[in-house]
Amino acid sequence: MVQNIIVTVDVVLLTLRDERLHVAVQRRDKEPYNGQLALPGGYIHDNEDFDAEGSARRMLKDKTGIAAPYLEQLETFANSARDPRGWSVSVAYYALVAPESLSVGQLDLLPVDGLPVLAFDHNKLVAAAVQRVRNKAAYSSLACYLLPERFTLTELQHTYEKILGSRLDKSSFRRKISSLDFLEMVKDEVQAGRQRPAQFWKLKQGSLTIFDKLL
Amino acid sequence: MVQNIIVTVDVVLLTLRDERLHVAVQRRDKEPYNGQLALPGGYIHDNEDFDAEGSARRMLKDKTGIAAPYLEQLETFANSARDPRGWSVSVAYYALVAPESLSVGQLDLLPVDGLPVLAFDHNKLVAAAVQRVRNKAAYSSLACYLLPERFTLTELQHTYEKILGSRLDKSSFRRKISSLDFLEMVKDEVQAGRQRPAQFWKLKQGSLTIFDKLL
DNA sequence: GAAATAGTGTCTCTCAGACACTATAAA
DNA sequence: TTTATAGTGTCTGAGAGACACTATTTC
Secondary structure (H helix, E strand, O other), rough: OOOOOEEEEEEEEEEEEEEEEEEEEEEEEOOOOOEEEEEOOOEOOOOOOOEEEHHHHHHHHHHHHOOOEEEEEEEEEEEEEOOOOOEEEEEEEEEEOOHHHHOOEEEEEEEEOOOOOOOHHHHHHHHHHHHHHHHOOEEEHHHHOOOOOEEEEHHHHHHHHHHOOOOOOOOOOHHHHHHOOOOOEEEEEHHHHHHHEEEEEEEOOOOOOOOOOOO | OOOOOEEEEEEEEEEOOEEEEEEEEEEEEOOOOOOOOOOOEEEOOOOOEEEHHHHHHHHHHHHHHOOEEEEEEEEEEEEEOOOOOOEEEEEEEEEEOHHHHHHOOOOOEEEOOOOOOOOOOHHHHHHHHHHHHHHHHOOOOHHHOOOOOOEHHHHHHHHHHHHHHHOOHHHHHHHHHHHHHHHHEEEEEOOOOOOOOEEEEEEOOOOOOOOOOOO
16 A cells, blocks of 8 residues: 655644734745745644644744644645645644744734635645634633733633624623633733733643633 | 554444433443543544544444434544553544434443443543533533424434433423524424324534524 | 722522423323 | 323523722822
8 A cells, every 4th residue: 555645733823912813934945836925834744743733833842942832733724736746635733822932033923814825725824723722712711812811801701702793791700700710820920001000820730721702 | 763652543322212311332342441441443444534524434334234323523532552552542532312213223322321341541531521511501402303303303412412411491491592583493293192282393504503402 | 088990798680400390292 | 081291481590781970090
């Protein structure tokens, strides 16, 4: 059995900037699609990577310097038409980071709504990631990963609102969040401003908390 | 760039039998894992299959004769350790069928709880599929695909109960289902028995309906 | 004091769970 | 009539949405 199949990993790196979800892209410097915008990604190195998630982390590290974002497998795109070189498989991952932690190097950040045409089927990958995030955020603590480690409840609520695209009631939101008990108060740390200071919070444990739909 | 990576598709075919979820497995007749139980699956044929879902359908068709079950991509398992032949990728799918439509040929049906050790990492694939089905069934019309085309509301309720592993209230269940409006009454068709006949229903359109958690 | 935002209290309306009830068949 | 299951009606308690209120800072 001889297969002639290209195996790659691509990463949809999302962050929140100027009130909207943005995705990281870079201009390709080789064929195919030379000069076009594409997601960070590349071949799996079967002599170097242990698994596909490892490949994804390597690519993120190489291209953004980010070592430990929220990272999850998205979907696999595999057919004979997506790459002019032949039958190809892309195991797609998506990653979430706080805008602060992203020093844009070789990468550009573009709003996910109204993207230009990207290389390969990368527009599809972005669409799938955005749909997944919008959907999953509605019933989980996912939104926290788009914020820095410490944040206020108002910032968290605004993050949810930007992702979901709808207003949330402050009182209901706080009731829900505090009943779920996945946040930990950062003692003695508050956000100062020209008004009443806001309490800082952070995620309690590493794992994602799932709950009933917020909206 | 030369890659030495095996690319396969495996299918977790699930059905409901004797009150419990069962998975279809077959005994392997070649190395590696010769003689062990494994999921139906195999190499992607890059000269024959258009995409990975096509591969999955081909394998289902070849090994079960089933042409159009509910079929969805599950997750991709890709690392250097899962196959003794080297770095390998398995794009896993799961399929749901009514027990009636399954004429067990070369396949065995085993309860998903308490499976023996399967070849490769196939126990992991089954676990992932079962978790996905149990989770997704709670907030969608997924359970309908484990029933024949026509079914009664009581049968549907029992199907949900078997998947979710908990009792549902008849009145609440019917309120919910009818408010969601994804079922169509099969006029003049009822299930006879030694008591009041039950109305038959079927899915209205092809696509899955998503709703708030049942439980 | 005013302005601005953080954070809480309370009312109401909806809806899920519980459960009793009615309906329609076979024997 | 009894038995068995299909299918409906009704009460209640928990919780979400709406919104008004209090709290704490800067100026």
